[in-house]
Amino acid sequence: MAVKLPIYMDNHATTPMDPRVLQAMLPYFTEKFGNAASRNHSFGWAGEEAVETARQQIASLINATPKEIIFTSGATESDNLMLKGVAEMYREKGNHIITQAIEHKAVLDTCKNLEKHGFEVTYLPVQRDGRVDPEDVRKAIRPSTILISIMYANNEIGVINPIAEIGKIAKEHGIFLAVDGVQAVGKIPVDVQKDNIDLLAISGHKIYGPKGVGALYVRRRNPRVQLAAIIDGGGHERGMRSGTLNVTGIVGLGKACEICQQEMPEETKRMLALRKRLKDGLEAKLDETFINGSLEHRLPNNLNMSFAYVEGESLLMGINDVAVSSGSACTSATLEPSYVLKALGVGEDLAHTSIRFGLGRFNTEEEVDYVIDKMVQVVTKLRELSPLYEMAKEGIDISKVKWQIA
Amino acid sequence: MAYSEKVVDHYNNPRNVGSLSKEDPNVGTGLVGAPECGDVMKLQMRINPETQVIEEAKFKTFGCGSAIASSSLATEWVKGKTVEEALAIKNTDIVRELSLPPVKIHCSVLAEDAIKAAIGNWKKKHGVEVPEHEKASH
Ligand SMILES: Cc1ncc(COP(=O)(O)O)c(C=O)c1O
Ligand code: FES
Numbered sequence: 285m286a287v288k289l290p291i292y293m294d295n296h297a298t299t300p301m302d303p304r305v306l307q308a309m310l311p312y313f314t315e316k317f318g319n320a321a322s323r324n325h326s327f328g329w330a331g332e333e334a335v336e337t338a339r340q341q342i343a344s345l346i347n348a349t350p351k352e353i354i355f356t357s358g359a360t361e362s363d364n365l366m367l368k369g370v371a372e373m374y375r376e377k378g379n380h381i382i383t384q385a386i387e388h389k390a391v392l393d394t395c396k397n398l399e400k401h402g403f404e405v406t407y408l409p410v411q412r413d414g415r416v417d418p419e420d421v422r423k424a425i426r427p428s429t430i431l432i433s434i435m436y437a438n439n440e441i442g443v444i445n446p447i448a449e450i451g452k453i454a455k456e457h458g459i460f461l462a463v464d465g466v467q468a469v470g471k472i473p474v475d476v477q478k479d480n481i482d483l484l485a486i487s488g489h490k491i492y493g494p495k496g497v498g499a500l501y502v503r504r505r506n507p508r509v510q511l512a513a514i515i516d517g518g519g520h521e522r523g524m525r526s527g528t529l530n531v532t533g534i535v536g537l538g539k540a541c542e543i544c545q546q547e548m549p550e551e552t553k554r555m556l557a558l559r560k561r562l563k564d565g566l567e568a569k570l571d572e573t574f575i576n577g578s579l580e581h582r583l584p585n586n587l588n589m590s591f592a593y594v595e596g597e598s599l600l601m602g603i604n605d606v607a608v609s610s611g612s613a614c615t616s617a618t619l620e621p622s623y624v625l626k627a628l629g630v631g632e633d634l635a636h637t638s639i640r641f642g643l644g645r646f647n648t649e650e651e652v653d654y655v656i657d658k659m660v661q662v663v664t665k666l667r668e669l670s671p672l673y674e675m676a677k678e679g680i681d682i683s684k685v686k687w688q689i690a
Numbered sequence: 691m692a693y694s695e696k697v698v699d700h701y702n703n704p705r706n707v708g709s710l711s712k713e714d715p716n717v718g719t720g721l722v723g724a725p726e727c728g729d730v731m732k733l734q735m736r737i738n739p740e741t742q743v744i745e746e747a748k749f750k751t752f753g754c755g756s757a758i759a760s761s762s763l764a765t766e767w768v769k770g771k772t773v774e775e776a777l778a779i780k781n782t783d784i785v786r787e788l789s790l791p792p793v794k795i796h797c798s799v800l801a802e803d804a805i806k807a808a809i810g811n812w813k814k815k816h817g818v819e820v821p822e823h824e825k826a827s828h
Contacts, residue, residue: 595728597754601693601701613728614754621728633725669707669758671732671750672725687724 287654289605295490295585295644296439296467297609301536302492302645308539309494312532320529321520331531338538345541346465346484347475348501354521355534358498359466359487363390365500365525366462366483369511370431371398374460378428384408384416385627387435391464395433404428414443414577414628418450425453431460436468440611440624440640441577442586444468451480460509466490470544471583472552476501482509486541488533492645493540497533500525551645555584558643558652563587565656570663572676576611576630576638585643590634591659593673594666599639602662606655611638633672633682693755694789700759705766708748710734718812720804729753729797731761733804735768735776737812742773749804756794760784760801773809777824 292300312334320335322328339350356362371381383395385407395405406424411417416434432454437444447463454461462483468474469484470491476484484501488494502524503509517526544551567573572592588611591599596612611622613636621635630638641655667673672682693701709732710717716736723730729752736746747765751758763784768776784790784798810820 593752595753598701598758601755612754636725636728669704669750670752671721671730672752674709674750682725687730
């Protein structure tokens with residue numbers, strides 16, 4: 285059976301929009317274009333109503349109340365707002381923040397920025413399986429700690445952190461827990477009550493919604509979290525985020541959350557089956573493949589695998605009708621391999637050979653089979669071309685070779 | 691990133707892939723780069739000691755498409771050249787031929803180094819001093 289090429293399997297980077305989301309959004313571009321802040325006419329009311337529906341849909345997905353949802357331009361802004369907003373608001377209380385090594389750059393770079401402004405940040409290491417040890421969090425707490433920021437699931441390796449355990453520790457110590465939920469929300473159950481999450485960043489385009497819209501959950505009770513705004517203006521979103529609301533985007537984000545919630549049980553099963561097919565298919569036909577990070581604690585749609593002796597960019601070049609990504613240095617502008625894999629203790633040699641498969645709602649079994657065949661073909665060809673594979677076959681221990689480098 | 695047609699061609703049809711016997715006194719082997727850096731090139735040449743002509747060249751490369759293309763091109767270029775002529779090949783020649791973008795220049799440097807390393811190895815086998823400027827620089 286012929287599959288349609290190219291195949292998109294990079295759903296951690298972004299997802300295609302669900303057609304149902306688009307349908308929900310369309311009227312808000314044209315006839316229902318009102319400014320949600322216009323209080324005096326029906327155009328404004330229609331916009332406001334749509335925004336409130338979306339707030340409800342998002343809140344429902346994460347077990348929050350609608351008033352706790354603030355709209356932003358995306359998760360980068362949500363991450364910035366939750367960190368900078370708390371840091372500035374609670375500065376009197378303390379200046380210490382705990383985060384971890386493999387957060388998204390939106391968190392890490394915000395922390396770097398805060399360090400320049402007098403905050404102290406602890407970057408916890410991760411374990412070999414890519415997870416944060418809750419005990420490490422506990423040990424890092426100081427009297428001056430005001431915020432713990434740990435992502436729910438990682439965008440490269442899909443590994444899920446023990447957020448409920450970390451939430452318990454944070455609550456015991458009266459410290460806020462901020463969570464980058466971008467990859468997890470809509471894919472696995474996230475419950476801000478059960479997990480004791482105080483702030484949660486969400487992005488539209490990772491859950492089959494539109495780009496350029498996101499949300500931030502900000503807890504209002506037990507405890508109430510206050511945020512200093514980072515964008516000043518008309519005082520929208522209860523003063524926490526000024527700017528005319530992106531009604532169409534917000535409608536799309538809400539609809540995307542609603543679909544995720546309704547279809548999660550079924551979709552999870554489908555993703556797990558596709559992933560198993562992909563993993564088993566690759567492992568059956570290729571030796572020396574390694575899964576990066578915990579397989580057990582992993583998003584159902586992620587597979588991050590290293591193919592020893594084959595450099596990632598050359599692999600991507602060979603499977604150019606399949607969209608995936610690699611942790612190889614050669615694919616990055618900086619020529620550094622993935623900091624995520626490095627933090628896991630994956631050797632740099634293997635980091636260069638990693639491929640991230642991000643399955644999504646619209647992938648099919650036929651596509652997975654095509655990807656397996658193509659991967660096997662290209663890996664086999666490139667191994668024939670690889671001096672490292674040849675050396676390994678000759679029984680040479682590559683880690684003991686004295687390489688002639690700059 | 692889009693690759694140049696020539697890079698794609700070398701990637702799809704790499705020239706002179708393979709290995710020669712390291713033990714052969716007339717074979718020079720150059721192994722440059724490191725797996726940690728994401729690129730390793732092995733370049734081998736069979737050199738006629740009488741004429742100093744490179745009669746055969748083989749490569750294997752672990753690295754990006756540009757690294758594969760650079761080493762594939764290097765084997766093509768050195769074949770039939772004398773040692774002296776092969777040593778005159780500069781990484782910039784490779785960059786020009788393959789239209790490599792700036793971030794891929796180091797892949798061509800590695801290929802130049804591999805040529806020097808292979809010839810250096812052959813010279814050593816024949817008891818010839820390798821002058822400093824002919825040593826692999828990276
Ligand atoms: C874990 C994580 N956090 C934050 C972001 C940023 O989200 P956005 O693209 O909505 O700004 C991303 C997406 O790249 C992500 O994967
Ligand atoms: S081998 Fe890494 S960029 Fe070419």
